[in-house]
Amino acid sequence: MADVEIKKLTKSFGTVEVIPEMDLVIPDGSFTVLVGPSGCGKSTLLRMIAGLELQTSGDLSIGGVDVRGRDPSDRGIAMVFQSYALYPHMTVRENISFALRLAKADPAEIEARVQNAADILQLTPLLDRRPKQLSGGQRQRVAIGRAIVRNPEVFLFDEPLSNLDAALRVQMRVEIMELHERLKTTMVYVTHDQVEAMTMADRIVVLNEGRIEQVGSPLELYDTPQTAFVAGFIGSPKMNFVRGDIPERLGGDLLGVRPEHMTLGEGDTGWTARIHLLEQLGSDTFAHVDSEVGPLIVRCHREVAELVGRDLRVAAKPGMLHLFKDGRRTDAPETL
Incomplete structure (x- = not known):
């Protein structure tokens, strides 16, 4: 296992700066999720950790070792992509063992590692099948198995x-969380889905236009x-916002309250209101309200x-208000 430490890291494509100067520590053994909207730089950051993109400047270390200039295969990492990228002519066993066979590892060691990964991912009955004979979830497990056999640090x-x-x-969210609990290995996970981030992570890094907005537990x-x-990105449905110049006492600040x-x-x-739409989800009902x-x-x-x-009338419960001044959190009133 290993931590990932980033110091003054930047990334530019030509004259376009994708990631301004960034500092971040991903602790050893953590399940850290990088989340944010499309184009926020999360996949670029992950690819720099992997060595698939070179940083423009700054330092990046894995397990205390500076990995700048190192090939992906020399970084102690294994990566699982959005695309399964399985070889269609190979069996599950052959797909999982491919990197080990390429490295000319001992056949007995290869078989032991493949069997261990298959046991963890419940793939043992499928080892002799080819990708076209598998469901989407099974293919994704094969892709994860291909990463597990490399015994990566991250x-x-x-x-x-x-x-x-x-x-x-x-289902796969649960399986990946259980995998982390079993392996205790550092995991860095990129998603634009804040529900995935909230349910899977022990630490979330929220990115916006290449900058870190906040790091913390869900x-x-x-x-x-x-x-x-x-406040607007984390939560489903998202936080309600009211411009502070409507209640005069708040000036021009932004008032937020969860549904x-x-x-x-x-x-x-409270404020005068009328329901114009209901979302009835069984366990929850969300009322979409037109208010003053x-x-x-x-x-x-x-x-x-x-x-x-x-x-x-719609009103905020006492003590549940959030107030933002120039986009940053500040002290909120108990009630309006």
Whole structure:
């Protein structure tokens, strides 16, 4: 196992700066997720760790060893891509063992490593099949098995679940988390899906335009987002925002409140509102509300359908407000 340390790292393509100067430590044994919108630089950062892209400047070390200029095969890493990239003419056994056979490893050692990976990933009955005979989830497990047999110090995952359907993504999320729990190896995982980030990571790095917005545990980012960007990106549905120049006392700041921290009813406190759409998900109901301060989403009880079309009031629960000044977190009032 090994940590990954980045100091003053930059990346430019010609005159286009993709990643300004960045400092980041990925702890040994952690499951760290790099998350952010398309074009934020997360895959570029992962590819620099892997050695598939060279940094423009700065330092990058794995396990305390400076890896600048080293080939990917000499960095102690293994990478799982969005595309399974399996050889269609090879069996599962041959796909998993390919890198070891290329390195002319001892045949007995190859067989032992392949069998160990197959046992971990429940691939033993499939070892003699070819990729076309496998489901999408099974192919992804083969791709992960190909990484496991290399005994890497760091696993790198580049949006590995993007090609799977919703149910299979949930299953594979659990399997990758269990794999990390079993191997205790440093894992760096790239995704644009904040649900994946929240459910899988013990540390999340939120990126925006090549810069780190915040690093922390999933609940730290959810409960105390340090920027308006993080507050709006982490959470599903996302945080509601109200411009502070509507309630005059807030000036021009940005007020945020999570959908589950709002109340909706026919009292006399809060902002005037009316429900225009309900998302009924069984365990949750989300009311899309038109209010005097703009559109809001409120998580509420299942019987809210009877309130559709009525004049209502929507309010934030005391102590659940977030306030951002110039995009950065600041002290919020208890109530409005």
